Amino acid sequence: MEKDKLFGLIDLDARIELTRFKPIRWLLKSRWFPLLLILFNLAVFMVILIAGFVGGYSAGNYNFGIMVVWILWWVLLMFMLVPVFARAWCLMCPFPVFGDWFQRRGLFQVKPGNPNGLNIKWPKSLKNMWVMNFLFLGTTFFSGFFTVRPFATFILLGGIIMVAFLVGLIFEKRTFCLYLCPVSGFQGLYSQFGMTEIRRKDFEICKKHIPKTCFVGNEKGHGCPWLLTPFDFKKNTYCGMCLECFKTCPYDNMALNLRPPGVDLLADTKREPRGLDEAWKAFIMLGIAIVFFLAFQGPWGFIKDAVRATTLSSFLAYIFAHTVFNLLLIPGIFLVFAALSKLFSGNKEVPLKKVFVNFAYTLVPMGLGVWIGFSLGIILPNGSYLLHIISDPFGWGWNLFGTAHFPWTPVFTYPLGYLQGVVLLIFYIFSLAYGFRISKQTYPELNQAKRGWLPIFSFLTLITLVFLWLFLGT
């Protein structure tokens, strides 16, 4: 059978196993990794929290917390961490470290016995992205504060660390990361596009291996904190790349692979099915990108005033419009195109819900491209503030690296629009490439898939044109 090749060039089954290289394998099996990264980031976030606290209500562009979180971290996340390394941020995230410490009775050594805490299981009905969807959307209501007011960032991050710890006391393992963390949901969804994956190597080895130490743990490491079964999962969505399975596998049967971008978008298994929760995450991410662009990079004062709550009525109107737009309007428009897809296909057997959910995954590459484009519009004009804040993180007049007086210097502002356009087109092409494959998965016959693809293709093209207008047009 002919191999399925992305753009006729890249075999979708092609993998480059990075763990073939001894230094990488050694690193991933070491208990120091990723602990050292986590501790480093914990130190950075402590500085962020202090800067947020002492920065109070001042302008955020000269505040370490605001700049590192909303300019550097966010941009790194969207540019590199998610599209290339999938959920690599979760690997080094310091937020759940206190919960881990409590549950495991230590950070480095693996201690036998039951973990501390109540270890209650998260309700089955909530084992999905819905709570994260609402929490993330709810967080964006206050983006006009979090992204510009140091103290608001302090409250947000402090709150996340606190809740992560409390959830660790009550619920088992990384329940917080799996089902509650506001930034976990979109990383999970977009990591399906990521070019890195952790998977088992040889199915037969895992089949014969009892007990499954990757799941239950052993003296070398903890059972999967993300409650996955590393011996058979197929998608990046809920793999936090914590690397415990590399440590617990006695057969070195876990692999860190490089792969073609986006292959998880075609995965739809019984244990990891496509779902409405992830579809809505895709809509929400697209909608938030539009609203954020209008508020932060657009010229319209009334939107900025509403987002930063100059009056209560305008703020409430913003929250209402933002919610309706993200939760109802965008999914509603998409539903119309999904219904048209079913109509055009001529297939009356395929449920509309399946058409709707399946095609929602075509928005993953596009959403990622949109966020990269948005991030370019933030980092290129404002990145130079970072030079100031690394020298004077608390605004106390320090000049640690001699860059405290570096003037605001926007860079590459002429090619900015070109770059945004190129990024949009690249990810549009990925959306098209995976979209038709999803159409073939959705409809049993090729002719149906072709006809059913046309309305979804039109939607993707329309959305691309909308974002081109936002980035470049008037």
Next chain:
Amino acid sequence: MKYRAFVLTILCILFSAGTALARSEKLFEVKAKKFVYTPNVIKVDKGDLVRIRLISEDVTHGLFVDGYNVQTSAYPGQDGSITFVADKAGRFTFRCSVTCGEFHPYMTGYLVVAPNSRFWGYVILTLVIGLGSIAFVFAKNRKEQEDGKG
């Protein structure tokens, strides 16, 4: 020889006059107030000489034009001014260059230099890519179907 010099001089004068006529001058009074510019969109044609007078209505504000790298600043009672030739087509953000409050990095407006060829170029490219992909998908699968039947 004298005749040739005379003709050259006349041509030079005509060319200079033509250039001056083609380049029209556009003056804008832009009012800045936390965190909005009024007007928030400035439209000119490529080649225009653009003069912007910046008037601040509350605190010190700046105005930096992306792509042109020109800037000025103003505070109440003291206006700022910039002049430049709009020789690059497209849409460019102008933004505050003096920290004026918490929303300062997002105090923005648009300068549109017509024709906005960047935007329309990308629109055409998107449509070409999209329709090309559809044609490719239909042609490829027709071929596969025919091969399958054969």
